[in-house]
Amino acid sequence: MAYTPQYYPGASHVAVNRRKHMSGDVEKLRTVSDDDLVAALGHRAPGADYPSIHPPLKEMGEPDCPVRQMVEPTPGAAAGDRVRYSQFTDSMYSAPSIPYFRSYYAAINFRGVDPGTLSGRQIVEARERDMEEQCKATIESEMTCPALAGLRGCTVHGHSLRLAEDGLMFDMLQRTHFEGGNVIEDKDQVGVPIDRKVNLGKAMSEAEAKKRTTIYRTDGVKYRDEPEVLDHVHLVHHRRTMYGYRPETAAETAPGVGAVTYKTV
């Protein structure tokens, strides 16, 4: 699947990182084995077959229709997998990713995904093997710091709580801990203990997190110092307000709003 790289305004490295996340141009930083990922997700036992909710599409004798001819099923849909979820929480303290950009990353770069975006969590629902593919790419990439982000199916308010003394994002259910300098996960997404220690690798240093982050903060790149993004927002506001019912007539500029250049990776 080849998508055109995405466009976003702004000159700072935060804006650059946002363009990278949207475009799927992210660096792989660690490896998590398939079985470890399956254990951490908690939907099935590692090594077990994918439970299915219908026979493989090829065996179903589906009716001939133009949509089916145009859209190739994802592997999970073709096999009849259940729809399952992965959900991430990202700390406000310069975690590399943020919910909306996780959603943009998923929706732009993967097929058959259903991202949901909230303040403390970002969920992707998809056929199980498709979800695992997207989740694995995410958790292994620079979008995820194991200390500042985590797989959390519930109790996600840690995103806005102060960090623990060791730098871990607060987690009521204590799904992860430091061990030998690495972040170890020994509970699944909803806090049920698992029979293994999933090694998520080393936490990013504070400097590295700030380098890779996509959030504007006063102790990093200040939102005030990114006028092009602010003007982009002002333009969106103007156009939705003035032309919401007549979008075809919308102006490209708004009074008092500076020029906005949308850049790509």
Added chain:
Amino acid sequence: MAYKYPSEKIFVEALKAKFAGLDLSEQKVEYKRAGYIQNARKREFQAAGERVAEQRGMKQYDVNVHCGGMTLGQRQLVPYKLSTTSDIVEGDDLHYVNNPAMQQMWDDIKRTIIVGMDLAHETLEKRLGKEVTPESIAGYMEAVNHTMPGAAIVQEHMVETHPGLVDDCYVKLFTGDDELADEIDSQYVININDLFDKEGQADQIKAAMGNTTWQAVHIPTIVVRCCDGGNTSRWSAMQIGMSFIAAYNMCAGEAAVADLAFAAKHAAAVQMAEMLPARRARSPNEPGGLSFGYCADMCQTQRIAPDDPVRCTLEVVATGTMLYDQIWLGSYMSGGVGFTQYATAAYTNDVLDDFTYYGYDYALNKYGEDGTAPNDLATATDLATEVTLNAMECYEDYPTLLEDHFGGSQRAGVMAAASACTTGIATGNAQVALSGWYMSMYLHKEGWGRLGFFGYDLQDQCGATNVCSYQGDEGCCLELRGANYPNYAMNVGHQGEYAGITQSAHSGNHDAYCCNPLIKVTFADPSLVFDFSHTRKEYARGAMRTFRPAGERSLVIPAGI
């Protein structure tokens, strides 16, 4: 108003009280995971749950059921300071079930109806040839205050309600006719001149009312606790009809009584809230039909402190968030307890106050006096951008503040409310203020890459489109929108703020009322159980268990229960 934003953030005092001894700006902390035991109210709940289980032989509240034994309190369970007061209370005590003041606020609205007297007087004079004089009106007021609580007045053998159970029920009269008001026994009169004695408010209200005369009816709290809000007009109309019959020596069955009843029930009746469509299935005088303009007018801070438009505005926010979020959306529409956490963010710990006073100071310096800033998108953009950026920076600079508003929906509501209320006070225009709300939502979402829960993707992303259109199905002035306005109907953390935004525009204009002067006068009455001029203080009294509500049943139940 000359105002200068203080050198220290207004919310810092509350944070110091909540996070005693800690550095408010430190991003890391030792989590002690002390559990529920750290909090007196949770300990009380656990003990009470054990007693309940013992008495009824069936388990009830047990903290150990929470999350498989991982109890509440894995972080610090902090108290809440009611904004602008010095009262620090437990969060649990801001759930309306635990707070009798909150219950009474809603009871006082639900049990109220305003009924015009002029139609009835015309019927009496023109159809029946009766003479209506200040003396006859006083006789009627005596009769209606006897019978409104549930007493018989023209029957010989009837059951009645116990006066001690319905002592909060009464009827008062108000009029734009000063001469008439002076001639009626003062115990029955809401005195507009005395209550609205600042900034010429009495003249504004009387000019709007003309020489009309109205009765503010408050049926017993205990009645609306058993029946829905639609009962208020019926209970009221029945007793009003009986009182006219008694006071004016009418035939109880003559056809003219129907005219009086029709006036009391329909033609001259002003409900507090409109009936909702069938799919929501609520009668009049239920919170889903309460317009933001009426909600703002019920709050009385503008009457007593018009020189502080921020305070006036945020008292309305407190009124609205409790009613719309905690009771309407939180219970009527969804059930459960979580919505309290959204609402409290808007009226505790001086956070919304800080953000709004910051904006007020900025607006005064840039645009001058209240209500004088240009009514255009540029003003909304400027003010909402500055207020939102400042608020985001506060959350970033004070990790304890971010922790206090640990949900994005809380932060979104508070920041957008501060932006919009600042804009409303500066421009005196609720639509421009509403535009500031959406501007803030967009900025927040883009800056942090997150906003509130899913609903914020709906109304806060498409809502700007409805700001400048009044066409049917495309928009409406904010004063007349309400909890059931399309797109507003499902989303916590908005409706109370919208009521506050409505107030902000009229506080900016230094108006005596926002939408309906009759509502404003009715809730100015000091005889009401809940004091609508000090909403947050009243909530604090409720939380501290010093508020005495109406509608209690202790007269007729065994002692010691």
